[in-house]
């Protein structure tokens with residue numbers, strides 16, 4: 001595989017999921033730099049791959065992290081799309097607003113969105129609790145309490161988080 005460089009911010013779960021995928025696969029990421037646009041961006045040689053789940057997929061292709069079975073592979077993609085549509089915009093955004101920006105610094109518009117995003121985030125966690133999914137979902141779920149979500153309400157998620165953290169090669173977010 002070509003040299004891999006991850007352009008990232010260490011507070012971002014979207015960036016962490018790529019670092020975790022690389023660590024589980026024992027793939028070296030050469031350097032970490034900040035970029036001015038949206039991150040993460042995975043640099044592969046002289047080519048650039050934005051979108052965290054595309055980067056995870058690139059790293060994991062051909063490994064045991066991606067199922068050989070056609071249905072299971074599609075089901076994995078289902079959870080990655082679910083993460084980007086139902087989970088990340090709610091669970092990650094509330095974490096960013098409440099744990100990094102601070103509620104007092106939010107705009108009126110952002111403050112008004114908190115209850116809607118809280119309900120949608122709880123729905124996403126409840127759906128995960130019933131089924132459970134991929135590494136992409138681990139990144140923002142394991143730090144969801146920073147966004148005011150009560151993970152102890154989701155017992156299957158808590159057991160699953162422990163199982164992921166016990167995988168050989170696991171790296172923590174910070």
Ligand SMILES: N[C@@H](CCC(=O)N[C@@H](CS)C(=O)NCC(=O)O)C(=O)O
Pocket residue numbers: 012013014015037038039040050051052053084
């Ligand atoms: N769908 C993209 C989302 C990327 C994204 O929104 N990144 C955030 C940090 S986690 C960002 O760069 N925000 C800066 C901005 O929106 O200008 C992914 O999964 O990589």
